Amino acid sequence: MSATEKNPTTKNPATDPVYVTDALIAQDIDAYLTAHQHKTMLRFITCGSVDDGKSTLIGRLLYDTKMIFEDQLSALERDSKSVGTQGGGIDFALLVDGLAAEREQGITIDVAYRFFATEKRKFIVADTPGHEQYTRNMVTGASTADLAVILIDARQGVLTQTRRHSYLVNLLGIRNIVLAINKMDLVGYSQDRFDEIVQDYTTFARQIGMESFLPVPISGLQGDNIASRSNAMPWYQGPTLLGHLEEAPVNTSRMLDLPFRMPVQWVNRPNLDFRGFAGQIGAGRVAPGDAIRVLPSGRTTHVKSIVTFDGDLPEAQAGQSVTLTFADEVDCSRGDVIVAADSPCEVADQFEATLVWMEEAEMLPGRPYLLKIGTQVVTATVTEPKYEVNVNTLEHLASKTLGLNAIGVVNISTDRAIPFEAYAENPDLGGFILIDRMTNATVAAGMIHFALRRSQNIHWQAVDINREAHAAQKAQKPAVVWFTGLSGSGKSTIANLVEKKLHAMGRHTFLLDGDNVRHGLNRDLGFTDADRVENIRRVGEVARLMTDAGLIVLTAFISPFRAERRMVRDVMAEGEFLEVHVDTPLDVAEARDVKGLYKKARAGQLKNFTGIDSPYEAPEAPEITVDTVSLSPEEAADRVIAALLAR
Missing domain, CATH: 3.40.50.300 (P-loop containing nucleotide triphosphate hydrolases)
Structure with missing residues (x-):
């Protein structure tokens, strides 16, 4: 008995037109995919x-x-x-x-x-x-x-x-x-x-x-x-x-003529017997035996094999995704770039670049952003723009910031050296995006022109007495105790009490107060959002240097933005940054108005005043919160000291 006789619902390919149509459609799809598989x-x-x-x-x-x-x-x-x-x-x-x-x-x-x-x-x-x-x-x-x-x-x-x-x-x-x-x-x-x-x-x-x-x-x-x-x-x-x-x-053909470049996307380690480095080749060609260099470390070795799902390859080129194995044990991880040993790309931490700003909120020079270039993500800050481009007239306009859709040329500094090439030569290693650290929103697209000469001339100088030696001499753990809150919340009062108590205990301290710092180090800064960001950046750098000296640093600043407080936290060693939120309601702080600032702000005589016409972003997870409505300054100071010494 035939299959059709056993199951009357089975279609007969010889007589059933629907069956024949389905088969032809399947054949057409296969033929279509085959025809298009090798097209550019x-x-x-x-x-x-x-x-x-x-x-x-x-x-x-x-x-x-x-x-x-x-x-x-x-x-x-x-x-x-x-x-x-x-x-x-x-x-x-x-x-x-x-x-x-x-x-x-x-x-x-x-x-x-x-x-x-x-x-x-x-x-x-x-x-x-x-x-x-x-x-x-x-x-x-x-x-x-x-x-x-x-x-x-x-x-x-x-x-x-x-x-x-x-x-x-x-x-x-x-x-x-x-x-x-x-x-x-x-x-x-x-x-x-x-x-x-x-x-x-x-x-x-x-x-x-x-x-x-x-x-x-x-x-x-x-x-x-x-x-x-x-x-x-x-x-x-x-x-x-x-x-x-x-x-x-197409661009791929041009990239074939460039020296070999492959950003590492993933370290492939399925078992103890295999360790390869996976990624898409951005430029050039590579073959087993080729001498390669891993950047930014600069370590060199040779390619042992080019591994793919379909088997090892005798050669790979731009546009292909492969896994490379090395002839030697060389440290290499995601974000590194594997390059031709005799034609490496540059490595630097300061650049000139063109930015296209893509966020409603203006760019704030000095604010830390995440910079994604290739497969690497680093922290970066944008200095004051060199100029903004008027696209209609091509004029170079002086500008302190960039607004939505603005195009400008700026200097950018990253927290560590990264491999790169000029965007005009290699978009994969010269193009980047900036990401807001708090919202993860992409705020800008950028194109690197070149490394700043000073990035090649500045090096870390080795010293014999390090921060651990300074701290041991003072018999204490260095720390930054960062008081933040509205004007009039009591930051300076509490910070001053904390320092007096620590001094009496024989601790080595230094108090950085917002008003005092603006008389000298930051006297050139105003109170715009951009100037506030730069104010905190400078203070953060000073505080870090003081902890290198083994000190307990107390800071009393409004520091209204979470991003800048996060920036200071990130430059400190683990456990050395304590954020103290001096939590005082706006109406209470305004009622105190010790300096008469709220009155001026309400009258329109003081612009960009935090809490009135400029925002304050309260800490989301501070180490210490003190409520100055329910606690006296003495009680608040004791709570801060207890948390500091309990580390």
Whole structure:
């Protein structure tokens, strides 16, 4: 008895059309995957001003390359009728603008990624927003692109956002630029208008150092010069947009010609007999026997083998993810960079870089951020900006901070030396992001230019009498007791009592008071948020040096921001930082108003006063909390001393 006779529900491949269709579909899928497996991948973005037609262009590319299913096309035709598309045709932008807010406003807000393919190549395109307030989204989309399509509405010409996006594209190192002059159908396919816009853009491109670009006259709505040449513009003899995309070079090919670089992502240690270092090769090639160097330590060895899931390789190159084993036992961990021994990259802890600020809150010079570069995360601070760039005029403007979407050149200092290369040479080792330590939000994207010369000239000097020797001489454990609270909370009063009691006990102390420090060390600082950050940074460095001398340091500062208090905690040894929250309600502190500061602040005579028009971020987990409403200063001081001596 046949299988069909045993089970009447089993489909017969010879007679059942549904069965045959399913089989053919499976064969088609296999054939499709096989055909596309070895094609190159081009990543590109579309950018430009609002309503230049970016989403429409991408929708047209998807339509012309047959990447829309029949049910999607039916839904698209239905939605296009409901929104009333120009000329009654299909609104291709609806394929890309997926957010409700985008469809309601007719604009792109978020970055939309779409995949499509032709017989020659695979593509991933990022549709980026045109509004200035979403510039950070545009930077995100451009960070991995090989090519940029900058759109211009033929009716509007070169606009502010055209310049801004062009500047960013050039800044991010994208050298393959297509200037797509869109909506040519709305200017009668005029060659004169096309030439006029190309000339205007050429002038700006030269100013920002853009080496070349390909101008293409198109109509995203009508499909002119998108996938096929337009009969309406016989005067244009260049390639179609899709034709150029199929032939454009990708970044991977350029990276093959650079010296070998591989950031270590993971130490692969499945058992005691195997230890390898996994990561994606960022540049160059590597083969067993090659001499390599591990940075930042500088230790050298040779590659023993290149391990993959499918077996060992005789060679690996940029873009491949592999595990390397070494001929010798060399210390190497996540964040290190394996490089060619005879062509290492630089290692430094101070840099000049361009920053694109991506956070609503302004950048605060001196505030510690997390800096992620490659697979490494370090603590970094941004010094006062050298200048901010006016994207419209390309002027260098003096600035003490950077606001949302601002672009500036700054100096950056990291807490330890890191391997890097200039972004223009190697984006993987020259591009970084800054992360807020408290919220984990990405606040900026940056591109390293070069190491500061002073970073190579400054070295740690070895000394014979170290901090342990100083502490032993004084027979005490060094510490920083950090009093924080509102003005008028009683910080200075309690800190002074603590020092008197410790002095009577024979302890070696020093009190750093907020007002006193501003008479000398910090007399140049005001009370803006940026100046408050710098005030605490300096005090933290002084306090750390004093603990190196073996002292117990008491500090009485409002220190309103958690990030700066965290910064001081992080530079101290474990257990040597005690945060004391002098917890006094605002109304109680204001009622005391010993110095008359609250009265001035309420009258508008004192700006940026903590608790009134500047925030105070109370500690979340202080070692000690003293409530000055229920405790006297003497009782509060005794509680602090008990906690200090109990360490």
